[in-house]
Structure formats: C-alpha cells, structure tokens
Amino acid sequence: MTTPDPLTPVLTKRWLGPESWTLRHYTELGGYDALRTALATPPDDLIALVKDSGLRGRGGAGFPTGMKWSFIPQAKPGEEPTGPAAKPKYLVINADEGEPGTCKDVPLMMADPHSLIEGCIITSWAIRAHFCAIYVRGEVVHVLRRLHAAVREAYDAGHLGKDIHGTGFDLDIVVHAGAGAYICGEETALLDSLEGRRGQPRLKPPFPATAGLYAAPTVVNNVETIATVPSIVAGGKDWFRTMGRERSPGPKIYSLSGHVERPGQYEAPLGTTLRQLLELAGGMKDGIPLKFWTPGGSSTPLLTDEHLDVPLDFEGATEAGSMLGTTALMIFNETVSVPWAVMKWTEFYEHESCGKCTPCREGCYWLAGILRRMVDGEGTEADIDTLLDVCDNVLGRSFCALGDGAVSPITSGIKYFRQEFVDLCTAQRTHPEVERIAELSGASA
Structure with a gap:
C-alpha cells in the first residue's frame, strides 16, 4: 500500500484535547x-x-x-428592498x-x-x-x-x-x-x-x-x-486549496465502519483513496479480503476491490460510477452476502419512505418484499429482472432523492455480483425439501 500524504489536522485538530468542547x-x-x-x-x-x-x-x-x-x-445599496x-x-x-x-x-x-x-x-x-x-x-x-x-x-x-x-x-x-x-x-x-x-x-x-x-x-x-x-x-x-484536488479542494472527514481493524473518523484531503484510508485504519479486519464497499453511505452505488485506487472526491467517485455522498465508507469482507446486505438496506428505505410519492412508497415496498423472498430461498431468476424493472420505475421519478438512493445498492449489487442473486434462486430449486415435494407430486400423478 502507498503511504497517505501527511495532513496537519484542520477539522479534527481539537478533538483529542482535554475538554475540547469547552x-x-x-x-x-x-x-x-x-x-x-x-x-x-x-x-x-x-x-x-x-x-x-x-x-x-x-x-x-x-x-x-x-x-x-x-x-x-x-x-x-441605496435601494429599498422588495x-x-x-x-x-x-x-x-x-x-x-x-x-x-x-x-x-x-x-x-x-x-x-x-x-x-x-x-x-x-x-x-x-x-x-x-x-x-x-x-x-x-x-x-x-x-x-x-x-x-x-x-x-x-x-x-x-x-x-x-x-x-x-x-x-x-x-x-x-x-x-x-x-x-x-x-x-x-x-x-x-x-x-x-x-x-x-x-x-x-x-x-x-x-x-x-x-x-x-x-x-x-x-x-x-x-x-x-x-x-x-x-x-x-x-x-x-x-x-493546497489540500484536496482542483475541483474538490480542502480536507474531509471520512467515516470508516465495518470490517476494518480501527473503524472511526479519519481526516484526509479530498481525493484520498480507499487503499490509503485502509492503511490509516490498520487494514482489513482479521486479514479477510475486501469484497465490496460504499463510498458515501448506503444510498450510493456499491464499489468493489477493483476501486481501491479511486480518488475519493466528487469527480473521482462519479467517474467510478458512484457518488461521494457523505464519505461514509462501509467496508465488507468476503464473508458477507451481497443480496443480504442489499435487502437490509432496502428494508431501511422501505421503513423511512415518507409515503408522499407513489414511486418511492410502492417501489421500496415491492423491492424489499422481493429481496426478502430471494434471501429466504423462495425467489426465481425472473425476480432479478423484476428488481431492475422496479428500480427503473423509481429512479428519477420519486419526489426527492430517497427513491434514487434506495435503488442504488440494488442496481450496483446486481451489476457487480449478479451471480450471487442467481445462486440464491438456483439453491432454491435444488433444495432437498423442494426435490422431495417434486417427487411426491410425480408419484401422485
């Protein structure tokens, strides 16, 4: 790993002082x-x-x-305000x-x-x-x-x-x-x-x-x-402007959580990469390799280990197909199921939708239901296309950005890890209980 450029703290320089809040x-x-x-x-x-x-x-x-x-x-100046x-x-x-x-x-x-x-x-x-x-x-x-x-x-x-x-x-x-x-x-x-x-x-x-x-x-x-x-x-x-990059200058507080040795807040110049931040955070927890991560919270499209060197500023994240968002980096290792993680996030958006507009209110409800069914082993491969179709009907059509954020982990999860969604459906078809029911049905016929 490359060593991050040293930074004299700006936003966090007082945090560790005695009674810093006074x-x-x-x-x-x-x-x-x-x-x-x-x-x-x-x-x-x-x-x-x-x-x-x-x-x-x-x-x-x-x-x-x-x-x-x-x-x-x-x-x-000199004019009466109107x-x-x-x-x-x-x-x-x-x-x-x-x-x-x-x-x-x-x-x-x-x-x-x-x-x-x-x-x-x-x-x-x-x-x-x-x-x-x-x-x-x-x-x-x-x-x-x-x-x-x-x-x-x-x-x-x-x-x-x-x-x-x-x-x-x-x-x-x-x-x-x-x-x-x-x-x-x-x-x-x-x-x-x-x-x-x-x-x-x-x-x-x-x-x-x-x-x-x-x-x-x-x-x-x-x-x-x-x-x-x-x-x-x-x-x-x-x-x-001596910190950060030309179009995204200054320092930034990056929140690292999940499977890292030292989760927490890390102040670094805008444009710092995940590879550099992981070094600051002591690397992946227990040495288990990185699988996927979010650059700006769950409402930003997922990225993978292929994006370790993406500059984490507004332009860099966009060019990588995601968004910088709030720089909330949630780090997941290879033990985590992508469909399961996406389902948990979607359940959050289903719960938090204010219900004002139909695309978000109905879309989040159906997305969460389909994902729950798939994770429970009751889905089909057609559900993957249904998920993408519902996402397409929510994206850009909801009253605010909540709907757009809700579909981001789903579409990006399927983009990078589609096989995991397919495997859920395949496992459902080969489940021993399903096979036994099929045999009994054939005997009855």
Whole structure:
C-alpha cells in the first residue's frame, strides 16, 4: 500500500484535547479569531472568499457553498428592498445525520461544537441572517446537551445576541431536536419539520434560497460544511486549496465502519483513496479480503476491490460510477452476502419512505418484499429482472432523492455480483425439501 500524504489536522485538530468542547479550550487554540476577522469584512467579500476557496457542501450533494450563499436575494445599496430581498434571511444547519454508515457530524459536534457555532455566526453575517437553527437528530441527546451548553457559552462571551462585539450585528441560535425521521435529512422536509409540520419534501421550485424557512430566503448547510468556514477565513483561499484536488479542494472527514481493524473518523484531503484510508485504519479486519464497499453511505452505488485506487472526491467517485455522498465508507469482507446486505438496506428505505410519492412508497415496498423472498430461498431468476424493472420505475421519478438512493445498492449489487442473486434462486430449486415435494407430486400423478 502507498503511504497517505501527511495532513496537519484542520477539522479534527481539537478533538483529542482535554475538554475540547469547552469555550476555554476552543479559544486557547485560536477559536473565534476568525469571527473577529469576518465581522470586519464586508459580507459580499466573505461570500466571494468562500466561493473562491472552492468549498463544496459536505452533506452529500457537493454543491459549491459560496454559490449557494450568493443565491440569497439581497437589496442593492441605496435601494429599498422588495420581494424576497425584503424578507428576513435564515441559516439552517442540517445536523439530522441519518444516512446508514454516516457518523462524522455527531463526533464533530460532541468534540468541537464551537467550530460549528463560529461557522454559523460567520455564515449568518455573510448572508445577513439574524436567526440560525441547528436541526439535530433527536436520538442523540448527548449531542443536544453539548450544543445547548456551547451556545450558552457563546452568548455569555458576547459572540451571540445583540450587537455582537460592537458591530451592530444581532444573531440568535436555536438548537432544535428532530423526531428521528430519515426523510428530514432532505432540506425541504427538514424545513417543514422545523416549522412544526410533518417532515415531507416540498415541490421545487421555489427553492429554499428564495422561499425556505417561513417562506423566506434560507441557506441550508451541513454541519461539516459550516464548521470548515472559520478555517477558510483564518487561512485564506490559497491555503485551503493546497489540500484536496482542483475541483474538490480542502480536507474531509471520512467515516470508516465495518470490517476494518480501527473503524472511526479519519481526516484526509479530498481525493484520498480507499487503499490509503485502509492503511490509516490498520487494514482489513482479521486479514479477510475486501469484497465490496460504499463510498458515501448506503444510498450510493456499491464499489468493489477493483476501486481501491479511486480518488475519493466528487469527480473521482462519479467517474467510478458512484457518488461521494457523505464519505461514509462501509467496508465488507468476503464473508458477507451481497443480496443480504442489499435487502437490509432496502428494508431501511422501505421503513423511512415518507409515503408522499407513489414511486418511492410502492417501489421500496415491492423491492424489499422481493429481496426478502430471494434471501429466504423462495425467489426465481425472473425476480432479478423484476428488481431492475422496479428500480427503473423509481429512479428519477420519486419526489426527492430517497427513491434514487434506495435503488442504488440494488442496481450496483446486481451489476457487480449478479451471480450471487442467481445462486440464491438456483439453491432454491435444488433444495432437498423442494426435490422431495417434486417427487411426491410425480408419484401422485
């Protein structure tokens, strides 16, 4: 294996410090210095800085962050604001981490909540927002408590509230607990949930940039994305671009789980390969060879041991036929049945489908049922074609990306491991009990 390029930690540099979650520890290591720099910088210049840095959303889609901020309608200097520009602006942090295999935002908020809060304040200043909501998955009570404590510390230190550091800028942050629905990771479903309604995706357009929270202009960003902002303000765009690749610059937190010796969070430049990450993680557990893996959680197409050297950035993963997603790398060795793993993921999507649209509601139900039948030894080879046909009717036809994510492991699993699905059906035909029933039927005739 090749040795990964050394990286001075950026996002995780405070994680192992004593009481790293406290304001005292954060400020001792330069915390909130970037905030003072940002508050002395015109908002439009901040947006340009983030845009020029090349920072892309770390929540899955990889949309350019600075560009998203620039979509918020603002009044022109000297002109009376009208339309959406006249409405309040909001910042919403998507901390509803629910993608199977994804576990980077929870440790970030536990170990270093002030990096997120400082990023929220800088972002709010840039987009002229005076209210920010951090939407956290309700099951992670320990994270909620830690965020609440960190927000209180920030208020007490004058980083939040009225007239922040004498600039005349006001900002309030609210930490909101969701009810644990995977669909609320979709930004418009999250907004509906935040407003007190059932979490279901909205029809777009209009997009959140013009009609988001309370029908006002809203930026929705992932935790890791916003926690990266202070380091860009402190280090500058050129420094940020020294890490990663040209179109996907900067550091990234990769979540490794499954059959590795040391599962956990690994910060590395975008474009790092699985081969390099496995070396950091101590290799495959018990030395059993790699069979398949996901680059960005279960909603991204599977890859195999042939893809060990694929650069794990937004372009590299796409060129390999998958998606970078949330960089949740679930690693499976040769002992795992692909149809079984795909079935378990599909049952998750069947359960988590909000039911708003027919392709996803009905498609996930039928896909899970067919896969269960095949894994139980009651399927036929025709079921493989049926699976692909149902997937084709879900892909690109569901109301949001949940349907697309649900079919990804199925289609990629059949693409790379079709014989395993066929073998399930063959085993069913040669099962001793089936043969005995066939013999009895022949004797009766």
